[in-house]
Amino acid sequence: MAAEPVQPGLSSAAGHSTAAVLCTHCGLPVPAGLVAAGEVEPFCCQGCRTVYGVIRNCGLERYYRLRESVPDAAPQPARTTGRRYDEFDDPVFEQMHVREMPDGCRCVELFVEGMHCGACVWLLERLPVLAPQVIEARVDFRRSLLRVTWDPHAGPLSEVARALDSLGYPPHPARDAAARDWRRREDHRLLIRIGVAGALAGNVMMFAFCLYGGMFTGIEAAFEAYFRWMSMLLGLLSLAWPGSVFFRGAWAAIRTGASHLDLPIAIGLAAGGVAGVVNTALGRGEIYFDSLTMLVFLLLVGRWVQRQQQRRASDAVELLYSLTPSFARRVDADGVRDVPLEAVRPGDLVEARAGDTIPVDGEIESGQSSIDQSLLTGESTPREVCEGDAVSAGTVNLAAAVRIRARATGERSRVGQLMQMVERSARNTAPIVRTADRIARHFTAAMLALAAVTLLGWLRLDASRAVDQAMTLLLVTCPCALGLATPMIVTVAIGRAARRGILIKGGEMLEALSRRGTILLDKTGTVTQGRTTLLDWHGDESIKPLVAAIERHSAHPIARALVAAFPNVRGEEATCVTQFPGGGIEGRVDGRRIEIGSTQFIAERGARWPAWVADAVQRCAAEGRTPVLVAEEGEVRAVAAFGDPLREDARSAVAELRRLGWCVGLLSGDHRDVVASVARSLEIDPHDACGDAAPEQKLATVERRRREGPVVMVGDGVNDAAALAAATVGIAVNGGAEASLSAAHVYLSRPGLAPIVELIRAGRRTLSAIRRSFAVSIAYNAIAAGLAMTGVINPLIAAILMPLSSFTVVSLALAARTFEEPPCP
Amino acid sequence: MSVIFVVLPLALLLAAAAVIAFIWATRRGQFDDLDTAGLRMLHDDEDARSRRREPGTTPSDSRRAQRRPADS
Numbered sequence: 001m002a003a004e005p006v007q008p009g010l011s012s013a014a015g016h017s018t019a020a021v022l023c024t025h026c027g028l029p030v031p032a033g034l035v036a037a038g039e040v041e042p043f044c045c046q047g048c049r050t051v052y053g054v055i056r057n058c059g060l061e062r063y064y065r066l067r068e069s070v071p072d073a074a075p076q077p078a079r080t081t082g083r084r085y086d087e088f089d090d091p092v093f094e095q096m097h098v099r100e101m102p103d104g105c106r107c108v109e110l111f112v113e114g115m116h117c118g119a120c121v122w123l124l125e126r127l128p129v130l131a132p133q134v135i136e137a138r139v140d141f142r143r144s145l146l147r148v149t150w151d152p153h154a155g156p157l158s159e160v161a162r163a164l165d166s167l168g169y170p171p172h173p174a175r176d177a178a179a180r181d182w183r184r185r186e187d188h189r190l191l192i193r194i195g196v197a198g199a200l201a202g203n204v205m206m207f208a209f210c211l212y213g214g215m216f217t218g219i220e221a222a223f224e225a226y227f228r229w230m231s232m233l234l235g236l237l238s239l240a241w242p243g244s245v246f247f248r249g250a251w252a253a254i255r256t257g258a259s260h261l262d263l264p265i266a267i268g269l270a271a272g273g274v275a276g277v278v279n280t281a282l283g284r285g286e287i288y289f290d291s292l293t294m295l296v297f298l299l300l301v302g303r304w305v306q307r308q309q310q311r312r313a314s315d316a317v318e319l320l321y322s323l324t325p326s327f328a329r330r331v332d333a334d335g336v337r338d339v340p341l342e343a344v345r346p347g348d349l350v351e352a353r354a355g356d357t358i359p360v361d362g363e364i365e366s367g368q369s370s371i372d373q374s375l376l377t378g379e380s381t382p383r384e385v386c387e388g389d390a391v392s393a394g395t396v397n398l399a400a401a402v403r404i405r406a407r408a409t410g411e412r413s414r415v416g417q418l419m420q421m422v423e424r425s426a427r428n429t430a431p432i433v434r435t436a437d438r439i440a441r442h443f444t445a446a447m448l449a450l451a452a453v454t455l456l457g458w459l460r461l462d463a464s465r466a467v468d469q470a471m472t473l474l475l476v477t478c479p480c481a482l483g484l485a486t487p488m489i490v491t492v493a494i495g496r497a498a499r500r501g502i503l504i505k506g507g508e509m510l511e512a513l514s515r516r517g518t519i520l521l522d523k524t525g526t527v528t529q530g531r532t533t534l535l536d537w538h539g540d541e542s543i544k545p546l547v548a549a550i551e552r553h554s555a556h557p558i559a560r561a562l563v564a565a566f567p568n569v570r571g572e573e574a575t576c577v578t579q580f581p582g583g584g585i586e587g588r589v590d591g592r593r594i595e596i597g598s599t600q601f602i603a604e605r606g607a608r609w610p611a612w613v614a615d616a617v618q619r620c621a622a623e624g625r626t627p628v629l630v631a632e633e634g635e636v637r638a639v640a641a642f643g644d645p646l647r648e649d650a651r652s653a654v655a656e657l658r659r660l661g662w663c664v665g666l667l668s669g670d671h672r673d674v675v676a677s678v679a680r681s682l683e684i685d686p687h688d689a690c691g692d693a694a695p696e697q698k699l700a701t702v703e704r705r706r707r708e709g710p711v712v713m714v715g716d717g718v719n720d721a722a723a724l725a726a727a728t729v730g731i732a733v734n735g736g737a738e739a740s741l742s743a744a745h746v747y748l749s750r751p752g753l754a755p756i757v758e759l760i761r762a763g764r765r766t767l768s769a770i771r772r773s774f775a776v777s778i779a780y781n782a783i784a785a786g787l788a789m790t791g792v793i794n795p796l797i798a799a800i801l802m803p804l805s806s807f808t809v810v811s812l813a814l815a816a817r818t819f820e821e822p823p824c825p
Numbered sequence: 826m827s828v829i830f831v832v833l834p835l836a837l838l839l840a841a842a843a844v845i846a847f848i849w850a851t852r853r854g855q856f857d858d859l860d861t862a863g864l865r866m867l868h869d870d871e872d873a874r875s876r877r878r879e880p881g882t883t884p885s886d887s888r889r890a891q892r893r894p895a896d897s
Contacts, residue, residue: 118864125865141861188851195847199840223829230833 025052027075044077051078051168058129067119076116078168084338085161085171087327092343097173098157105135107149108157110171111322112164115144123167130163131155143315145174172322180318183311190307194300197242200234201293207231208290228287232280235289239273243296259433259441261483265299267447268478275471285468288475291802295480298806306487306507309494313503317747324738328359331403341410348406352397354555360406361413364389367402368581370556371395374524375717375737376414378669378693380644381626382532382557384582394718394737399555415739418695418718422743425699426725432508435770436486440479447477454789469791476784476798481777481805488813489769493762496819501750502759509729509745510818511770513763516661517710517728519756520702521654523668523678525716526733527753528644532557534565535625535645538616539638546594547630547638549574550587558628558642559585562596584628595631607631613639624674643674646681653753654682660760662712667701669693669719698723714756716740731756762819769816773809780805 020029024041025048035042043049055063087093099107115124120139124146127137133155138147146169148160164171174180207227214224246269249262272288279285327338331349341359344350349365352358358371368386373379373395382398385391391404394415410416451470458466490507497504504510521527537544548566551559553574574594577587583604584597595605599617603609613629616639620627625643629636654664665688668675675691690701698713699722705711706728713720713727716736724730725743732744734751741747748755784801850856 121861121864139861139865140858141864142858184854184857187857188854191851191856192848195851196844199844199847203837203840223827226830226833230837234837 023048023077025049025055026077028077047078047080047168050080050166054130054166055123058126060123060126060129063119063123066122067117069118076114079114079170080165080168081170083162083165083170085158085165086338087340087343088157088161088173090339090343093173093340096340096342097177101149104151104153105149106152106157107147109174109177110146110148110161110164111174111319112144112146112169112171113323114169115139115141115146120169124164124169127160127163130167131160134160142312143319145319146171173326174319175322175326176318180315187307187311190300190304193242193245194297194304197238197293197297197300200238200242201290201297204231204234204238204290204293207234225283228280228283231287231289232276235276235287235292236273238289238293238296239269242300243269243292246296246299259437261434261436261440261443261479261486264440264444264447264477264479265483267444268475268480269295271451271471271474272478275468275475279468286472288472288798291475291798295478295802299480299483302484302487306491309491309498310504310506313494313498313747314505316498316749317503317505317741317744320741320747321738325357325359329353329356344406344409346406346409346412349403350406351401351403353401354397354399356397358391358393358395358397358404359409360404361392361408362390362404362406364391365403365405367400369397369399369402372398372557374530376719378522378524378717378719380524380528380530380532380670380674386581394739398557415718418721419739421695421699421722422725422739425722426743429726432512432728434486434508435511435767436482439482439774443479443482447474450477450785450789457789458791465791469788472798473785473788476788476801477781479777479781480802481780481809482774484806485773485777485809485813486770488810489766489773489816489818492814492816493766493818497759497762500755500758500819501748502755502819503747503749504759505745505747510759510763510766512710512728513712513760514767515710517712518663518665518705518708519657519712519714520665520667520705520723520727521753522713522715522717522720523666523670523675524644525735526714527650527654527666527678527682528646530644530716530735532561532626532642533645534561534640535643536620536641537638538612538641539630539636540632543594543630543632543637545572546574546589546592546632547596549589550577550585550594550596553577553587554579554585556585558626561642562640593633596628599627599629602629602631602636605631606634608635610636616641621673622677624671624677646678647752649752649754651682653757654684656757657760660757662760663688666690667693667698667713667715667723669695669698669717695719695722699726702726712756712760714753715744731759758819765816765818769813769818772816773812776812777805777809780808 021035021042022028023030023044025043028044030042030044034044041052043052055061094106097108101107112124115121121141124139125137127148128134131150133150133152134148135151136149139145140147146164150157150160161171207230210227211219211224211231213219246262246266249260250266253260253263269292272292275285276287276289276292279287326341328341328344329336329351330339330344331351336351344360350359350362354369364385364387366387368384370382370384371391372382373392375396376392376394385402392415393409393413411420451473454473455466455470458469487507490510493510494504494507524530544566548563549572551562556579572589574587574589577585579585580597580601583601584595586593586595588594595602595607607629613636617627617629620639620641623641623643625641628640628642630638630640657664664682664684666675666679666682666684667690670691672691675689676686679686679689693701695718698720702711702713702723703726706726710728712729712731713723714731714733715721715724716733718737718739721737721739721743724732724740729746730744731746731748732740733748746759780801784798787797
């Protein structure tokens, strides 16, 4: 133990609050109920207490001092799960995620939760102190990844995982390591190209300066020839190596008949190259290698910047998949063990506790519970299940632990089949044509036409200069500013969007959002909050605390909603509580017998119904709500209406979308009446509100609407995933399923529908910014073309004009207000 | 014959050496993660392996005590 007392939380957070007791670990205020008089080291939660103990026992208190030196580390309470992480030692896990090193050590990439500041990096890289088998731990802070190299002879990986967990960083295996590796190599290639292009451009520029100097002061013929040949050598190298991407892009565009911005760029580069080589060989005329090499360099930089920004967004989304549970609790002969999902075979018995996602398709072998199927089917009302009932993977077990005999796993399960449908529809979806690429066709045509005019015109005037002038024209009209501006505008937009919790995987999505079309919203979890809540209460108010007292004994979603709605002020205690699965609950409070349950359950118990109860029940059904009756001593006293409430901003967001010219529709797997009632409250045309839609129907609807114009699909579930992939732009909302994350083009990490409105506004602004930069760069090109056609251009003017136009469009791009800056907190 | 005919190729060779160094660094993954290094520099080379923090330990001791990371 360290000698000096450590009170880091107190000292670091003392500035903003002096009265509140602050947690020793995380520095957040301790809830009033947990403050004990005279406690030297108060904690806000059990997680912080555990982590603080581990850190002190290992002599890592330096963490707290480091954290104080990190200026903007937001405090965050520690979260530990206390799991055993057995699945990390499973052979299937090793095969999927672990790499063997030549020296016998093993290496794994883990996604860790809770990494938030520089001090976390320090603590995580001290992992060898906690788990002696670890040889090295390296953090990738931006991606929240930790690469662990460990010695398998010294101890298992599950021990390492437990050590991480005890520090408040629950680890998850990072998925798609192979894809990330592949992209890393792709990035390396592009970066090397940029480096080479930059070095060549710099050196050619030096020769060019000598030659420009020579133009004014005179230069020895031998030197001039030498510099020209050198320029040609480096210039051709630049075109052949880093510049080859443009030629390949252009060739692909020609072969597929698509319009692509690479085509005019490649024509310009080729024309400049040919003219340069010919003029160098003949020892007369202009060589343009300085402009050419600089062009290649700048265009590559533009691509790199855009790719980095898109990569950030897709990395962030991808790592969210890693958070989805990747283990199942398998019941073996010797007890329950955590195994990787992939290790579960049909016929195995697995356990799903309350709150777990059910890992397999199968039948319940023992236990009773209610499951939330909203992510799989869109149904908002939980379903009661008991022994012998079939359950599907991807649904969430809400109430109690059940054991499930697996029937189908992985790709064979319903979720797996839906995922295959997602892949198919993603493959069949036509990609969005970027505005720049659409314009490229006209641009190429105009370039070639102007070149032809120049050629013919000069053939009459001065045949010896005709080819030269035509080539020069092709080079100076090369749309380099265009090629640079679009990536810049899109990059700035994606970066600003990410800061506002909107992760955009591709820039072309923003452009697609600028045209008007149809927005189809999923209901459960998108327009609504996706959880059962008490919406209405008819009847006796005084009975509420009694209801809460009984329902506290149940884990049923309706019971939880009731407990959450009625604070237990007087502290009544319920006795003799009996639960009737699939029906209701009964108990005694203050000596009175209370029954709570469905209409059928209450009727079966023989309770009397006053006339108003039947009315209330009917009204509930008409509004798409679930009625629950409360009877006291055999007489119904109250009717509670349950449902999935609308998100607070749903109404205003839908109105705003409509004002922006979009047609808003609902597309839900939930019951038709429920969907109709939600549509009514959102003022959506009943014809555009479609209920009872299976995933296949959702996909078909999106495909049909796409023939009429752009379709934006917004959803969160597995059942929306195929439709998301098929839509022009698929938007997955906060808290969605893994499948919807991977299928969608945009992910909203902020709850609510307001980000969609923001996104559509930003799409419009992005397009107008792109158009503005087109106008500017075309103006520059027109001037250059005019000069080239009249034959007054010289390489110095070209060399000044080109960076000037690039500079203008890039500054325009950076100034474009695509997304509003976040409001100051 | 002017010296420039010799010096210029030499200068290009130097530039080529720099480019090769850049390529090597890129392939080794030096530019993969530009964020963490900035945070890592806050941590001085304190002994990572010792179970207790000893105020008397000199930096050179701790560096010796640190096990070399295995390079792939």
